[in-house]
Amino acid sequence: xxxxxxxxxxxxxxxxxxxxxxxxxxxxxxxxxxxxxxxxxxxxxxxxxxxxxxxxxxxxxxxxxxxxxxxxxxxxxxxxxxxxxxxxxxxxxxxxxxxxxxxxxxxxxxxxxxx
Amino acid sequence: xxxxxxxxxxxxxxxxxxxxxxxxxxxxxxxxxxxxxxxxxxxxxxxxxxxxxxxxxxxxxxxxxxxxxxxxxxxxxxxxxxxxxxxxxxxxxxxxxxxxxxxxxxxxxxx
Numbered sequence: 001x002x003x004x005x006x007x008x009x010x011x012x013x014x015x016x017x018x019x020x021x022x023x024x025x026x027x028x029x030x031x032x033x034x035x036x037x038x039x040x041x042x043x044x045x046x047x048x049x050x051x052x053x054x055x056x057x058x059x060x061x062x063x064x065x066x067x068x069x070x071x072x073x074x075x076x077x078x079x080x081x082x083x084x085x086x087x088x089x090x091x092x093x094x095x096x097x098x099x100x101x102x103x104x105x106x107x108x109x110x111x112x113x114x115x
Numbered sequence: 116x117x118x119x120x121x122x123x124x125x126x127x128x129x130x131x132x133x134x135x136x137x138x139x140x141x142x143x144x145x146x147x148x149x150x151x152x153x154x155x156x157x158x159x160x161x162x163x164x165x166x167x168x169x170x171x172x173x174x175x176x177x178x179x180x181x182x183x184x185x186x187x188x189x190x191x192x193x194x195x196x197x198x199x200x201x202x203x204x205x206x207x208x209x210x211x212x213x214x215x216x217x218x219x220x221x222x223x224x225x226x
Contacts, residue, residue, distance in 0.1 A: 033213060033214070035216070041218065041219070042121075042204060042216050042217060042218040042219045043159065043204060043216040043219075044216075045213060045214070045215055045216070048213040055213075056213050091158065091159070103149070103161045103164070104149075104161070104214060106151075106158040106159045106160070107158060108157070108158050109158060
């Protein structure tokens with residue numbers, strides 16, 4: 001059973017470009033969470049999705065950021081018009097149940113660098 | 116908003132000594148409290164968790180205690196080893212069924 005798969009592992013973008021980060025949850029998992037981690041800092045919650053639904057996006061910046069988890073295919077975190085402050089590691093996690101009833105399994109992260 | 120305070124931010128111990136990390140949370144409705152370990156450049160991984168119907172849980176050298184009245188919980192690592200060196204994150208579940216994480220504690224075990 002493959003774990004949570006994230007790609008790309010490393011992404012370099014220039015200011016103003018778009019970044020798309022993909023996350024395939026573990027097989028059978030329908031709950032997906034995205035977290036952002038700045039260097040030497042903690043994990044900041046961004047968004048929680050179930051298939052085709054955004055459950056909680058209270059941690060998402062109001063502009064430029066969006067997330068989806070379609071019926072088929074991976075979850076996508078999209079950052080439009082990137083700025084240097086978006087440089088961070090973005091971790092995806094999945095669970096077969098809601099977070100309070102089951103372990104979250106993390107991917108290896110996608111490291112975004114904005115030049 | 117949801118908040119969890121984690122202390123200390125860095126901790127150095129001699130090999131064989133114990134390490135204790137403490138967290139205080141804000142949401143009194145929380146009932147699930149996991150701890151994650153993140154080695155340098157790696158993904159966070161669950162090491163132990165506790166639910167609000169128990170006050171303490173042990174797994175070999177690792178234990179977690181929970182005080183719901185005071186809204187704090189702690190991670191205890193005994194007989195520390197160099198491979199315990201990592202960043203440790205506490206977390207708590209919110210009413211929206213997601214997890215909020217603490218700011219992390221960088222533990223260094225000195226051989």
